[in-house]
Amino acid sequence: MCVLTAVSLVLAPSTAKAQALTVLPVNIFLSPGQNATSLAVTNSGQSETAVQIRAYAWNENDGSDQLVDTDEVLLSPPLAKIPMGGTQVVRIILRHPAKRQEMTYRILIDQIPPPGEPGVVHLVLRLSIPIFAMPPSRCNADVNFHIDRDAGQFYLVATNGGTLHEAIRDMELTMNDDRKLKLDALTLSYILPGATRRWRIIVPDSEPLQFDSLRLKAHMNAGTIDRQVSFVAVR
Numbered sequence: 001m002c003v004l005t006a007v008s009l010v011l012a013p014s015t016a017k018a019q020a021l022t023v024l025p026v027n028i029f030l031s032p033g034q035n036a037t038s039l040a041v042t043n044s045g046q047s048e049t050a051v052q053i054r055a056y057a058w059n060e061n062d063g064s065d066q067l068v069d070t071d072e073v074l075l076s077p078p079l080a081k082i083p084m085g086g087t088q089v090v091r092i093i094l095r096h097p098a099k100r101q102e103m104t105y106r107i108l109i110d111q112i113p114p115p116g117e118p119g120v121v122h123l124v125l126r127l128s129i130p131i132f133a134m135p136p137s138r139c140n141a142d143v144n145f146h147i148d149r150d151a152g153q154f155y156l157v158a159t160n161g162g163t164l165h166e167a168i169r170d171m172e173l174t175m176n177d178d179r180k181l182k183l184d185a186l187t188l189s190y191i192l193p194g195a196t197r198r199w200r201i202i203v204p205d206s207e208p209l210q211f212d213s214l215r216l217k218a219h220m221n222a223g224t225i226d227r228q229v230s231f232v233a234v235r
Contacts, residue, residue: 020044021051023109023127028092030133035094039129041109043082050081050112053090058106058130060195065106072096073105073131098135101163101193105131130190132165139163143191145216147201147231154201156183156216156229160191167191171218173201173229181214 022042030037043049055073059066074093082088092107111124142162148155156173160166169188173181184200191197213228 021049021109021111021125021127023129026129028107028129028131030094030098030131032134032136033097034133035097037092039090039092039107040087041080041082041090042087043084046084047114048081048083049114050079051088052110052112053078053080054108054110055092055131056106056108058104058192060190060192060197063196063198067106067108070105072103073107075107092131094131094133098133100135100137102135102139102165103133104165104192105133107131135163139193141166141191141193141220141222143168143220145227145229147214147229148198149231154203155198156201156214157196157198158191159196160193163193165190165192166220166222168218168220171199171216174215174217176213176215 020043022044024040024042028037028039041051041053053075055070055075056067057070057072059068072095074095076091076093077088080088080090090107107129109125109127109129111126113124140162141160141164143158143160143166145156145158148157156171158168167188167190171183171185173183175181182202184202189197189199213230215226216229217226218224
């Protein structure tokens, strides 16, 4: 379940309001040959709310997410008003099935601001829901890791040479002397087919890194990993 809440900033306690949306499912998986599904958006706030729903092709470029306009995913309705406590079902249709590798998209659900009120600043929500569409042929992720250095910073780099996305979480880097290093990373990161993603290694100023490899522990869709990761490049 995905629940995001925004509370209005107010100048007087008597004008406090809250907005909240719940979306199910939070990840959409389309099986081979499947071209239609749906999601439900529930308004658990204290008043009616309006939302705009859009679909984008989702890629990763230079380690960051890239959303590109697409007509491959049709959404109905693209706009909706949801009463307090009400639920809007959104129909999702994929115009063309995936062929050789998994296709990835994202649906953005943007809350439309209500009319202005004196003394109230409304914070609106944006929800981002991933879509993974499977091809008819068998596909697998093939993720390799290395340590890189760029402009004086060290990075953990993951490259997915496979045809299926991988999800990685709970990453932990350890030096040979058992000192742990922090990563500038989200709780959960996706590595899309053919993509490269990197995370900055946070190194204390008092502890300069001198190493040939680090030990990486993490949880992935394919299971738990515990492996040495080598330093392979200097720029």
